[in-house]
Amino acid sequence: MRILFVTDAWHPQINGVVRTLSTTGTELEALGHAVAFVGPDRFRTFPLPTYPEIRIALTPGRRLLEEVERFQPTAIHIATEGPLGWAARGMCRSRGWRFSTSYHTRFPEYVAERAPVPLSVSYAVLRHFHANSSALMVATNSIERELAERGFANLRRWTRGVDVNQFRPRNDNDEPLFGDVQRPIALYVGRVAVEKNIEAFLEAPFKGSKIVVGDGPQRAELARKYGHVKFLGAQHGDMLARTFAAADVFVFPSKTDTFGLVMLEALASGVPVAAYPVAGPIDVLGGTDVACLDDDLGFAIEQALAIPRDRCRQFALGHSWHASAQQFLANLQPCA
Template identity: 50%
Template sequence: MRIVLATDAWEPQVNGVVRTLTRTIAECQAMGHEMEVIHPGQFKTIPCPTYPEIRLALGAEEEIRERLRAFEPEAVHIATEGPIGIATRRICVEWKLPFTTSYHTKFPEYVSARFPIPVQVGYAYMKWFHKPSGRLMVATPTLRDELESHGFKNVSPWTRGVDTELFNPALEPIYAELGGADWPRPFWLNVGRVAVEKNIEAFLKLDLPGTKIVVGDGPARADLEAAYPDAKFLGARFGEELARCFRDADVFVFPSWTDTFGLVILEAMATGTPVAAYPAHGPIDIIPGSNAGVIDDDLQKACMACLDLDRATVRAYAERFSWRACAEEFVQNLKPYPEAEKTRFWRRLRRLARTRRRAA
């Protein structure tokens, strides 16, 4: 198929949404599908308030129209609810073009953590945004159940994967190279965006032996570094260096309540590092019964229990998740035009565009 994927989250952003999309696109292309990605790097952008690393593409609707006309997609997927997602949604509704959407971030909770906006307002917006979608893809059964309780319809599973070649237990230690030769063990690691919605302070407040390590960058980093001088903030790390950070940790600590999955959980497990987390979306679907981590309302208790887990068992559990399965489920969830209608639709649209150009 020819598939359009519209997203406000894209490189150089480094997060689970971008990794999911880039890996899904690569797997879809390997399966023979032709992908057209509409992303902020193709347009003029402004920095997102309170988070300048995220760029917002405003006024891109006409360019998106032209891209859709030129590509003539057989399926459209809108991955995010930002300006590009809104513009693409508006076009699809106007043209009566079927499309699907996905729910990557607990957007209402995310916004409420940063601005004085009630969570209920955020959910009203999200319901409005996803209502015309032929299928709303979510990563976990728990998130599906919660969204359905809020009145969302057509919710379908879309699993996640992990690169078990990059993230593996055979990697060399790294923290001694980064100045940690004298850091006491155990090493407690958190990886991700250093921002208020990630609840990293809950991790930093824990009374734990050893050394707390934070890998990542974001708007809350300076304040947290100042408040917790004993923690080691190593900034953003990528590729094999990031994988080695996971491998050299004794426990990966995931304190977020707003993530919908948490790819870093699988990345840690793939290196053999067990995961301690709250019983939130993502961890509650991945960890129970896995012997690869522990969830508990008492995060300190979960952390200490992880020290007793077998790293080989942790790695074996991560090997059950693949990006090919993720991409196959994504394609199955798409709502392409029926073959007989497809050609007529784009022919009509081309005629309408020519008529409008002549009139102009």
């Protein structure tokens, strides 16, 4: 097949959506399929209000059609509900082409954190966006059940994987990676933004050192407020993998993520997870012995520290990107 992804989340952004899409593309190509991505990098863009690190495509319609005609896809997947996603949806609808979509981000909750927009209104907009999708792909059972209760249809499962070669336990990591810090080390990796609930991690009692990796609109404010915490900025590649492996516990404070790919990356590095018992962590780690999920995040962190690192690694080995890509492929339909 010739599979075209249209996404508002793309490089140079660093987040779980970009990693999921790019890794899925690599796996699909390994299976013999031709893959292309159309992201904001091909258009004139403007910064997203309240989130200038993310740039949004400006009037992408005509240029998007040119990209589609150039690639001649046999299947089209619209990954996000931004300007590119809406333009791609309109293009497919006007030509009678089938397309699939995916739900990566709880936009209604994110919008509600920044503006007085009722959840019912935001979900109505998203329901309209996905209404004509041949397959609305979601990562977990909780999200599938929640969207079904809100009237979304054609729901299909598309789980996530982890690169266990890149993210792995290492013996060359110690305190010098972070400077002079006290063990144990509690790590957060992700966007530094209000919807990630990072302050719950920063406020949680912990007899050790806290490290935050990532960038975002709250970074400067939180770094000033919590001077005892190390904010290392965005990392990727081998440096990020080394940082994961150097931690003693990974803390995932978000209550709005649909999956939480970083949890698998931590586990592949041999690092146990502490999180709230909410959708995402419950779906991925509920009922396992590699994480502690509790409404008291400080308690969860302390309990997770006792989990053996080899047990975490073994759990991650059972979650491959190859299986994820096969699942994605099974959900596709030819666009014409």
